[in-house]
Amino acid sequence: MSFRNETLLWMLQRASAAVLALCVLVHLATIIYAVQGGLSAAEILGRTRGNYGWAAFYSVFVLACAVHVPIGLRAVLAEWLAWRGRSRAVVLVAFAALIAATGMRAVIGVFA
Amino acid sequence: MLDVVTHIQRALDSTLAYRFACRVGMCGSCAMTVNGVARWTCRTHVDKVAADGALEIAPLRNLPVIRDLVADLSEFFDKWAKARGRFEGSATRSDDFARVAPQSAQREQVDAAIECIGCGVCYASCDVVSWNPDYLGPAALNRAWTLVNDVRDATNLERLRAVAGDAGCHACHTHVSCSERCPKQIAPTAGIAGLKRAVAKAALRGEL
Amino acid sequence: MRGHPGSWAALVHRVSGVALALFLPIHFWALAHALQGEAKFEGFLRWTDSPLVKFAEWGLVVLLAAHLAGGLRVLALEFLPWRDWHKGLAAAAAGVALAVGLAFALAL
Numbered sequence: 001m002s003f004r005n006e007t008l009l010w011m012l013q014r015a016s017a018a019v020l021a022l023c024v025l026v027h028l029a030t031i032i033y034a035v036q037g038g039l040s041a042a043e044i045l046g047r048t049r050g051n052y053g054w055a056a057f058y059s060v061f062v063l064a065c066a067v068h069v070p071i072g073l074r075a076v077l078a079e080w081l082a083w084r085g086r087s088r089a090v091v092l093v094a095f096a097a098l099i100a101a102t103g104m105r106a107v108i109g110v111f112a
Numbered sequence: 113m114l115d116v117v118t119h120i121q122r123a124l125d126s127t128l129a130y131r132f133a134c135r136v137g138m139c140g141s142c143a144m145t146v147n148g149v150a151r152w153t154c155r156t157h158v159d160k161v162a163a164d165g166a167l168e169i170a171p172l173r174n175l176p177v178i179r180d181l182v183a184d185l186s187e188f189f190d191k192w193a194k195a196r197g198r199f200e201g202s203a204t205r206s207d208d209f210a211r212v213a214p215q216s217a218q219r220e221q222v223d224a225a226i227e228c229i230g231c232g233v234c235y236a237s238c239d240v241v242s243w244n245p246d247y248l249g250p251a252a253l254n255r256a257w258t259l260v261n262d263v264r265d266a267t268n269l270e271r272l273r274a275v276a277g278d279a280g281c282h283a284c285h286t287h288v289s290c291s292e293r294c295p296k297q298i299a300p301t302a303g304i305a306g307l308k309r310a311v312a313k314a315a316l317r318g319e320l
Numbered sequence: 321m322r323g324h325p326g327s328w329a330a331l332v333h334r335v336s337g338v339a340l341a342l343f344l345p346i347h348f349w350a351l352a353h354a355l356q357g358e359a360k361f362e363g364f365l366r367w368t369d370s371p372l373v374k375f376a377e378w379g380l381v382v383l384l385a386a387h388l389a390g391g392l393r394v395l396a397l398e399f400l401p402w403r404d405w406h407k408g409l410a411a412a413a414a415g416v417a418l419a420v421g422l423a424f425a426l427a428l
Contacts, residue, residue, distance in 0.1 A: 006282045033427075035424070036427045039368065041359075078244065098345060106349075147322070289326060305398045
């Protein structure tokens with residue numbers, strides 16, 4: 001039934017939003033701190049290399065994005081491009097996989 | 113504004129079609145779009161809207177036009193029915209009266225939303241209605257909310273199923289145009305948010 | 321249709337979300353340069369030193385802050401009991417986003 005599916009997506013969107021609110025606050029604070037005096041690879045990697053804390057944080061961040069972004073785009077595609085149905089679902093699931101895959105690759109990139 | 117429209121019909125163009133009834137802000141029949149905003153023309157003073165001396169009067173948005181300033185509200189009321197916006201009790205004439213405390217949390221929710229007279233201003237002001245032809249709209253969902261909180265109603269599960277979905281409460285993106293424009297100061301946004309929570313609760317309990 | 325704070329807030333929230341969604345894969349691709357070693361990553365970061373890129377970074381920070389503020393507004397409207405001052409949340413969200421943008425610009 002469409003209403004069960006929509007209810008689940010609504011709950012996932014709000015749950016991932018709550019997680020992302022915390023992640024984004026930390027991320028923005030980190031960015032503003034890190035960007036002072038210029039960005040350098042040494043400085044960034046010095047923070048993240050071998051640091052399980054940052055790795056865990058960014059993994060949660062990436063996975064929450066993989067849930068939140070496609071569900072958000074879903075409404076926009078339906079309302080502004082009149083795109084609904086199976087093909088939209090396929091594309092969005094693929095996009096979720098892309099975010100998760102490229103995101104985790106980046107996390108490993110700065111951790112390893 | 114209603115005086116202006118009436119004057120046009122009487123003195124300038126007798127073919128002009130427009131709707132009104134009570135003329136005193138009780139029935140909602142005279143709702144039209146004035147300078148881009150849906151309003152009751154009988155309760156809108158020209159001074160308030162013609163800031164630069166120009167007036168543009170159009171029929172309500174998001175509805176088919178029958179002629180001139182008259183919109184067809186059929187889909188508006190059809191969606192009211194689709195949202196199960198009618199009371200369905202289970203008591204019979206041999207049962208005692210229902211006792212509903214006016215200060216109970218649920219009744220206060222109902223009372224805040226019950227005064228809707230179905231004028232269509234909220235529906236005409238809603239962006240999602242214009243983007244999603246199936247969207248039930250603020251008024252229908254607001255009425256469903258009053259019934260969800262009516263302790264005498266016996267069909268709440270069916271009603272929650274009727275209002276969930278991408279044509280229902282989940283399509284509301286909190287633009288809050290409905291609450292902004294409602295001439296009776298009702299906030300459908302609040303009721304729709306309540307429906308979202310009620311549907312989620314029912315889903316988590318496995319009832320949906 | 322005449323706008324009001326709430327509809328502008330929702331529009332900003334939506335447009336910023338779409339922009340961030342499109343940017344995200346690029347962001348991850350850029351960070352993955354680190355996989356090629358610190359020197360390559362450093363080289364990439366130096367490319368980002370150009371004023372145009374810095375301006376784009378500032379834009380992204382503002383978009384992120386705007387989307388966060390707009391999102392918090394939605395969560396407040398959907399989960400907190402309704403109050404009349406909720407209509408003012410749009411202005412509050414805009415203020416927060418601009419404050420963050422300013423902080424980033426000053427940090428640069």
